[in-house]
Amino acid sequence: MRNRVAPIGLVIIVASLATALLAPRLVPYDVRAMAPQASLAPPGGQHLFGTDEFGRDVFSRVLVGSRVSLVVAFFSVATAVGLGTTVGLTAGYYGGWWDGVSMRGMDIIFAFPAILLAIAIMAVLGTSLLNLVIAIGIVYTPQFARVARAAALTVRSLEFVDAARALGLGNARIIGRHLIPNILAPVIVQVSLSLSLAILSESALSFLGLGTQPPTPSWGNMLSEGRQFLELAPWNAVFPGLAIMLVVLGFNLLGDGLRDLLDPRLR
């Protein structure tokens, strides 16, 4: 089943990325154009997904919103992966004082309640896309550090590493050739989980007023704005919600599939 389902995930992700890239050309309406007389119109007719309280087209906003949500998701996780695996790999491989210090640092970040840390960082830096990426990236760094470190520790103790060193291979080569392939599997699993969490974090931050700010649409802020219309005009929240669910589903399916592909134990 897994091998049948993973490609579905891939399709979803590719479609989302394509949508995000092409969004400005695909949208039937300007995402900021207000049409007060068409306020809260139900789906159908001129507006595929209906309109919000300002008369803005929900379909266009969902399409453009994909850009923010996907950018936040990918770049924050990329930040977390970059920072986390670097720290974790070096900590596990070299050990010593660097291991102690850096992992304590990771522990500190990890012990912070995630949402509170994100809130605090956003409050300090201000609400912008870059800052969202930084905040969420920092919050998810410790997970990758741990995963990378655990993998590095396992590999380091293997004999072929000593053999490689005896042959004169530098540390960088060893890390590149032997460590990195081994941490791929757990990191990929973690990535798919983190991508989903990143999108959900952006949504929660928007609910508290600290995520993407209007009038720029993001699935997160559309979801939280749409909450007040849950009974009056549910389409405002349902469609961005479905979009989030679809993309997260895609990430998870793809992640599962990749893990099964890469993890020799489960073959």
Place this chain on the structure above:
Amino acid sequence: MQRYLATRLLALIPVLLGILTVVFVLIRLIPGDAVQLFLGTQVELTPEQMVELRRFFGVDKPMHAQYVDYLSRIVRGDLGVSLRTSRLVLDDILQRLPLSFQLATLALVVAMLIAVPLGIASAVTRNSALDVLARIGGLLGLSMPSFWLGAMLILVFSRYLHISIGQYVPLTQNPLGTLQSLYLPSLALGAAIAAILMRYVRSSLLEVLGQDYIRTARGKGLRAAAVMLRHALPNAMIPVITVLGFQMGYLLGGTVVIEEIFALPGMGRLVLQAIFQRDYPVVQGVVLVIALLFVVTNLVVDLLYAWIDPRIRYA
């Protein structure tokens, strides 16, 4: 064992100190004057009054002086007073801690009640329709924001079932009331966690079921149920307990939005408002307490891990 415990406890101290420092600096970096916020827009003060007020709030000294001052008081167990309400921070925290703890526990219970049976069924009937359905359900649970689920639950319960969200009452006053008021929030939180847990239960169980000692047990003639309950499940649950520990920590501080929607006076709301109002002592105190609880919980989980493991290996 004692040495392990001692080293772990010692390792806690730099972490807690680090957290305290990070919070201390971070919240003071947020632009905005605590005193001015306290006054709001309606009151005008002379510069002398401002100075006086700042001294009263303790924000007139340079940051490092405030830091040292704060550390020395922490060591004595004094978490300070709220800039906003002049109440003792410790009192506020102790008042709200039970709710956060109860909510976290209930959410985990709900999650386990959903995740364990589904995870077992999923692992046992591998790749069947039930497995697929359960995994899809799990993915859906993962992808839905918990506050969204909470909002939907409130809508359904109030509009269609005419059941209200109860007002929170402490456990000592009226346990039934407590359970009622935490019913919906723990469902909303538990669903998402159940999804995560279920995957771990499933994969862990699959791994265990493939082990030799399971085949031995079956070979000895034990019924499937007994095999599951006495050998497979306990082993499979070990990594799951670790995850539970992490979730507990997340739940203790990360339920802000749920608390807002369900009107629960928990620590999440306390610290959120404190951040927005630059109530430094409250933020520092709450984060410290939450971090402490998180770290202690994980320590307990690790100890349990270490304690359980060798015993089972010889079972």
Place this chain on the structure above:
Amino acid sequence: MRVRWWMWLVVMALVLPVLPVRAGPAGTTFTIGVDQEVVGLDPNLVTAFSSFRRIDFLYNKLVRYNDRLLIEGDLAESWEFPDPRTAVFRLRRGVKFHSGAEMTSDDVKFTLERVLDPATRSPGRSFVDVITSIETPDRYTVRLKMQFPLASLLSGLASANLSIVEKAAVQRSGNLQRTVAGTGPFMLAEWVPDNFMRLVKNPNYFRQGLPKFDTLILRVIPDQASLLAGVRTRALDMATINQGAVITQARRESGIVVMQKAGLNLRIFAFNTTRPPYTDARVRYAFSFAIDRNVIVNTAEFGYAAVSGPVPASTPWATPAGRFTSYTQNVARARQMLSEAGYPNGFATRIVTSPTYEGGIAVAQVIQEQLRAIGVNATLETIEWGTYINRWVARDFDTMIELRGGDPDPDRFLYRTFHSTGAVNNFLFKDGGIDRLLERGRVNLETDARRPIYDELQRALIEAAPALFLYTPMETQVLQGYVRGFKIIGNGALYFLEEASVER
């Protein structure tokens, strides 16, 4: 089918929400949902609207507004102005504080002095700082002498910040943030912060037969949709709702009564008149022609507001908004005015707003769009509330969306907001002509003489445009159908709940 142990768990789980909890206190209990917790209860000190709502129940003032926005006596039985600079109040006799002690002119004098003392930092000070002396010729008479006649004196005394407190209690406790020293219809029984506040009936309340409830519970529910859910399920008897979408939903439901009345708060688009291009009044005035206030009201407030000038539209002093030329959208004229001021192609600017509380983010978005038509490219600076307050105080903004508290008497709001020495004149606006009008308007006690002054003032303020005046949102209370006797005032005050009763 055999009944297994886990089936009991399932049944219990399903039944749990509907099990009755232990019964509440004896007698009638009335539960109100509020969306904000209060920090303190000291009437002379607090500034937040939410705090005033609690003080409504615990304290009384010398005079208060009735539901027709006319002044009536509260603790004062009668009053007179022997000369324009003197006011004499005769107090009711036999009014008891919650402590049992009688309220006398001593307490009134103490309260006024407390408010007037700069060290107290009372927000109400500017309402009554014209008072130079307070005399108490006998236990039930207070004579105030003023520096100059002040038409808004009674209005100022009707403010919650001027609630009369018990002198002995303040001298005992220092401040009243946690303890209550009032004469109000209810007394504080229990306060669990962020959860609820329980008030009990004051048996010695001076209005006979009131209040009609034995217990009043104020439950803090921050989320508006959850407030409505509470009313719908009868967990709450009443709730104050201000989110337009939720109000619309409430109106569609049977069994729930939605009471609405024109309000007194004013939504404005503020300019920092010291920052170019807003140093030029033509640019500011041009904006007034560029926007469409009706659209703003319909989209940002779902229509639950009245377009207004500088004086809240609901008060008798207000010039009907239709009479202001700039209130009819005229994009062409706006562009022309900008051209004349030197900006034929518009310019870029920033609008400060906040997603929470009174930050007006919906309004900001509409105005942002409407300004595009005249070539003004506005970027929204959306900041959280704490930063918003800071920027306000520091006057660090180009333009800003604000909500100001208005008043039935035009002077109380206009003077402190638009006089060059005004306490909350964060537009840094200085106009000698308007200053003089404000000064004349406040010292004249005759309505007929004041009216032309305020007509002129409204016109002048609209043209000088230190801010764009947008609308006054309606006050909305959502109640169960079985609540009788509550009167909605328009300024959000809830003290008429003392006359309300339930018929289940």
